Amino acid sequence: MIGIFDSGVGGMTVARAIEQLCPDLPLVYFGDIARTPYGSKSPETLVRYAQNNVDFLLAQGARLIVIACNSAASTATDALQQYCTVPVLDVITPAVVKAAEVSKTGRIGVIGTRATVRSRIYSERITALRPEARVFSAACPLLVPLVEEGWLNRRETKMILRRYLHPLRRQQVDTLVLGCTHYPLLKQLIGPRIGSRVKLIDSSVVMAGQVRDFLVAHPDLRKRLQNTTVTENRFYVSDCTDIVEETAARIFGRPIKLQTVEL
């Protein structure tokens, strides 16, 4: 099975994209709702939570780990790669590669949580691939609560987005990385506010592409992932409320059975 974890429901956009691209591979998802949000927590705490989450996924039979949370990926990927004996893929790498590839002017914007922006991981890794690139980042801490409230088309959400995106727009970026798995749900509002010519990199979609490519390159692992008696994708959360169920259903376009576990 492919094991995917996130701080909450946002990573389900990644699970959904992987499900669509690799429909024959069973998934196990863990959303750490009880300890969400990760974006405002310290690096030490994030590493500890990420290790708890991986322990759980490995115990469920995961043989490949996907860190679907940008805040965790920006802070805990190295620690997890040392901690685990199975491969660990993170949601940041494919978005970095894609952004470096598609930008024409090399002026690249990144939006994310406070933890992701503070880590400077996107700017460091994009400029490692394209040294002449200039990366402009903006922390957008209110977007996660707005998405979790379902305020996807409210005037207030549009105003807050305009305020957050304004500095990136002034920098005339030609590419914008949606560096948080909640943000694809706001794609329709982000597009017109950053400018219709700006290419949006949806980390969920590029992550699914990376999983597919990684398994093409590692056919043995692909076989091990398929070698399970589990036929249905499984979704676990560390806490559950009505809003969580609604958001999961909105992302998948179908009701999702969420099982609550205590880590």
Add this chain to the structure above:
Amino acid sequence: MIGIFDSGVGGMTVARAIEQLCPDLPLVYFGDIARTPYGSKSPETLVRYAQNNVDFLLAQGARLIVIACNSAASTATDALQQYCTVPVLDVITPAVVKAAEVSKTGRIGVIGTRATVRSRIYSERITALRPEARVFSAACPLLVPLVEEGWLNRRETKMILRRYLHPLRRQQVDTLVLGCTHYPLLKQLIGPRIGSRVKLIDSSVVMAGQVRDFLVAHPDLRKRLQNTTVTENRFYVSDCTDIVEETAARIFGRPIKLQTVEL
């Protein structure tokens, strides 16, 4: 010592009010930043977290527990009173008594997190005291993140407040309970939007009054609280970031030394 806990920094408004009213009594504060926010979590999870927090405060020498978090108080007060051998006071009771007392028309509004409003605790307890009262509640889940971002005077915050308060204003409440310890920081914005004649009940202030009254009624306990070698108030958090330190300093009007502990 008086032990105070909250889901994060909001409860520091309670600690500050108690410090001002009972300056001779040492306090120990615990803010569960690593697991904040409580307002979106399930009742089972909240009870478990509240018990962890109380265990920590008792181990620090607390002989009186103050639940400064409305979400925890609405859900876990009964469980904690059975769990503890020391008295447990909650932030809801004094606000209920005050609202029932000061309202002239009996039309009372309550704003709080989703967990607090879902619990229906304010409406049940206000109508238990004043059966003819009508209580109108509104969940305001975005206010906590807005306060934690320091967006205390932004246009977006005002618009969101107007949207949240509009139904209560239409019901012509004459009293509004600020049923979350973050909300006193928004008092200046709430007043004009709910109407200048509406009395605002600040749960931090009434909570401090209740602690003082409880200790007047229990002088032995008051002596036990004073009987400690600790001279400075202590502030613990389960995680710490710059924003947390800034918010604490804003509430107390002085820098606060925060010690990080892992529960």
